[in-house]
Amino acid sequence: MKLRATFVMALRALRRNKLRTVLTMLGIIIGVAAVIAMVAIGNGATSQVEGQIAALGQNVVLVFAGSVTSGGVKAGAFNAGTLKIPDADSIRREIPDAVAVSPEVRTNAQVSAENQNWFTNVQGESPDYWSIRNWAFAEGTSFTDQDVRGANKVCVIGKTVANNLFGDDDPLGQIIRVKGIPFTIVGVLETKGFSVMGQDQDDTVIMPYTSAMKRILGATNLRTINVEAATADKIQAVQDEVADLLRQKHKIIAGHDDDFTIHNQQEFTDAATSTSRILTVLVVSIASVSLLVGGIGIMNIMLVSVTERTREIGIRMAVGAHGRDILLQFLIEATSLSTMGGIIGIVLGIGASKLLSIFAQWPTLVSPLSVILSFMFSACVGIFFGFYPAKKAAALDPIEALRYE
Amino acid sequence: MTPVIELRNVERTYSSGEVQVRAVRGVSLTIMPGEFVAIMGASGSGKSTIMNTLGCLDRPTAGSYLLDGIDVSGLNRDALADIRNRKLGFVFQGFNLLSRTSAIENVELPMLYSHKRLRPRELRDKALHALGIVGLADRAGHHPNQLSGGQQQRVAIARALCNEPSLLLADEPTGNLDSQTGIEIMGVFQKLNDQGISIVMVTHELDIAQYTRRTVVMRDGLIVGDTPVENRLIATGELRRLEQAHQAVHLTQ
Numbered sequence: 086m087k088l089r090a091t092f093v094m095a096l097r098a099l100r101r102n103k104l105r106t107v108l109t110m111l112g113i114i115i116g117v118a119a120v121i122a123m124v125a126i127g128n129g130a131t132s133q134v135e136g137q138i139a140a141l142g143q144n145v146v147l148v149f150a151g152s153v154t155s156g157g158v159k160a161g162a163f164n165a166g167t168l169k170i171p172d173a174d175s176i177r178r179e180i181p182d183a184v185a186v187s188p189e190v191r192t193n194a195q196v197s198a199e200n201q202n203w204f205t206n207v208q209g210e211s212p213d214y215w216s217i218r219n220w221a222f223a224e225g226t227s228f229t230d231q232d233v234r235g236a237n238k239v240c241v242i243g244k245t246v247a248n249n250l251f252g253d254d255d256p257l258g259q260i261i262r263v264k265g266i267p268f269t270i271v272g273v274l275e276t277k278g279f280s281v282m283g284q285d286q287d288d289t290v291i292m293p294y295t296s297a298m299k300r301i302l303g304a305t306n307l308r309t310i311n312v313e314a315a316t317a318d319k320i321q322a323v324q325d326e327v328a329d330l331l332r333q334k335h336k337i338i339a340g341h342d343d344d345f346t347i348h349n350q351q352e353f354t355d356a357a358t359s360t361s362r363i364l365t366v367l368v369v370s371i372a373s374v375s376l377l378v379g380g381i382g383i384m385n386i387m388l389v390s391v392t393e394r395t396r397e398i399g400i401r402m403a404v405g406a407h408g409r410d411i412l413l414q415f416l417i418e419a420t421s422l423s424t425m426g427g428i429i430g431i432v433l434g435i436g437a438s439k440l441l442s443i444f445a446q447w448p449t450l451v452s453p454l455s456v457i458l459s460f461m462f463s464a465c466v467g468i469f470f471g472f473y474p475a476k477k478a479a480a481l482d483p484i485e486a487l488r489y490e
Numbered sequence: 491m492t493p494v495i496e497l498r499n500v501e502r503t504y505s506s507g508e509v510q511v512r513a514v515r516g517v518s519l520t521i522m523p524g525e526f527v528a529i530m531g532a533s534g535s536g537k538s539t540i541m542n543t544l545g546c547l548d549r550p551t552a553g554s555y556l557l558d559g560i561d562v563s564g565l566n567r568d569a570l571a572d573i574r575n576r577k578l579g580f581v582f583q584g585f586n587l588l589s590r591t592s593a594i595e596n597v598e599l600p601m602l603y604s605h606k607r608l609r610p611r612e613l614r615d616k617a618l619h620a621l622g623i624v625g626l627a628d629r630a631g632h633h634p635n636q637l638s639g640g641q642q643q644r645v646a647i648a649r650a651l652c653n654e655p656s657l658l659l660a661d662e663p664t665g666n667l668d669s670q671t672g673i674e675i676m677g678v679f680q681k682l683n684d685q686g687i688s689i690v691m692v693t694h695e696l697d698i699a700q701y702t703r704r705t706v707v708m709r710d711g712l713i714v715g716d717t718p719v720e721n722r723l724i725a726t727g728e729l730r731r732l733e734q735a736h737q738a739v740h741l742t743q
Contacts, residue, residue, distance in 0.1 A: 090602045094602075097591070101590050396586065397588055399586075400586050400587075400588065400599075401599070401603070402571065403545070403547065403574060403580050403586075404574065404575060404580065404599055404600035404603060404649070405571050405572065405574050405575020405576070405600055405603040405604070405653075406571060406603045407567075407568045407571050407572075407603070408567060408568070410603060483547050484542055484547050484548060487547075487582070487586065
């Protein structure tokens with residue numbers, strides 16, 4: 086018995102009952118489409134979060150003052166006062182893979198320009214900060230290392246601050262007063278949007294850290310040191326080296342807790358994406374149930390079909406079909422049902438994800454793996470649920486089958 | 491010459507629950523190539539059981555069955571299926587064509603299960619040839635529901651012929667047909683028999699049996715009569731006579 090002929094016969098049988106074929110496939114179609122669309126939505130959400138994390142900067146290692154990991158109670162992770170400018174300098178000097186280092190201080194302050202004023206975030210950074218945050222300028226340029234050394238009264242502002250203080254006017258070269266001290270605006274940053282935490286990242290005034298510490302805060306402590314590793318696979322090494330270096334500089338003996346905390350970007354990414362992953366798994370498992378139900382539908386209809394076509398089976402056996410020819414024929418029928426359903430489901434699933442992207446503005450990302458897996462799964466459903474009815478057909482007695490009314 | 495069929499003391503007992511039904515109780519029968527045999531008998535006489543045995547659809551409980559000199563009584567399901575495919579052609583009372591399947595595809599069916607690997611082209615040619623033998627080459631694309639009963643039975647005969655069997659088995663082939671169509675079908679059988687094909691058919695109609703060459707009568711699972719047909723009817727002649735009778739009726743009206 087030729088496989089091709091069996092295949093043609095199976096397709097012919099399915100074509101004879103078009104409505105029934107479509108209804109039977111519907112279970113698989115819905116299941117596969119749901120899985121594909123859900124995975125696409127989940128992936129889209131994950132990649133969006135990953136994109137937001139990436140906007141944080143490239144290969145970033147953050148050093149916070151104080152320790153939040155210690156067993157004892159230590160209040161104020163940022164204000165512990167354990168990080169100083171020399172710490173940042175020695176990181177820059179002694180760790181070659183730390184390609185950019187920006188000591189950071191931060192406060193909130195009322196700022197004003199001419200007759201406008203605005204309450205915003207004021208931070209002190211080094212010129213390395215733009216590289217670390219991967220942040221470009223819309224206008225003007227950064228302050229310089231020289232400005233840092235001289236604690237000059239210059240600053241860079243975000244788009245939100247620019248809009249609120251200057252409206253449509255060009256802020257470049259204008260004077261902005263922070264706590265009454267005048268700073269000259271040398272640059273305006275590109276829009277970065279909201280952070281993962283929902284903060285407007287463009288609502289900020291950034292100046293040399295020396296200026297902020299000396300003129301605004303009057304403090305000598307750093308809040309954070311932003312460090313950029315040369316490449317993604319150097320992140321862990323840089324993190325370890327920074328930890329070793331700081332322990333050494335702070336003269337922390339072995340067995341005692343750090344007086345600083347180091348996080349890297351990967352940890353943020355993992356934390357943020359794990360939620361959407363769990364959600365995806367949950368939704369996909371629900372969708373898989375509908376695949377299972379679709380499989381049972383196929384089995385049901387195949388059993389009906391075997392009963393209905395008992396006489397046909399008898400005729401085939403009378404003219405020389407072996408049991409396995411009949412088995413194969415019904416198995417191919419069931420598998421064609423499920424794989425065709427699978428293919429239609431894949432097309433619908435991809436279509437639904439695209440529509441969601443266009444009309445609901447949901448980010449979706451169709452994963453090729455989910456397409457391949459759901460196709461294979463639907464084929465397996467056909468084989469698994471088609472086997473019992475096919476076996477039943479193959480075991481029929483030709484005489485009884487021929488006599489069947 | 492080797493007989494096409496040789497039954498030696500064949501018995502067939504069905505056990506339905508506690509009761510044992512002895513449908514065939516020791517039948518010996520020899521049929522030589524080129525014979526045209528009618529097996530006759532009332533219902534329950536065992537003729538259907540004998541037919542199933544001859545058709546390799548059933549195995550005898552005791553005794554042996556030699557088909558073309560080969561003992562097939564001990565073969566398994568698959569081997570019997572191969573024998574049916576290669577050596578036997580079946581014609582049933584209810585035609586048993588696949589519905590919603592064209593005549594030519596119905597005729598191709600046994601060749602699909604053949605051990606010979608035929609190309610689609612050869613399949614088609616052989617099926618068309620078989621349809622030509624029964625005079626239906628022009629109806630190849632028709633579905634069974636577009637054909638008359640007689641035509642459907644001819645398609646079934648073509649299906650039985652396509653693998654060039656040594657034996658044609660017909661189970662009440664005229665049972666569902668009116669008498670004139672029945673005679674036409676007998677004409678097809680006679681033509682095939684004249685070309686040398688052995689035919690065994692089951693019938694309970696005496697006048698249909700008159701078209702064969704030998705009549706075997708069964709009763710209660712035993713053969714009670716085995717006689718050559720005297721005054722054998724020839725279908726072509728009978729049909730001509732019927733036609734004349736029809737015309738006579740028309741003329742008198």
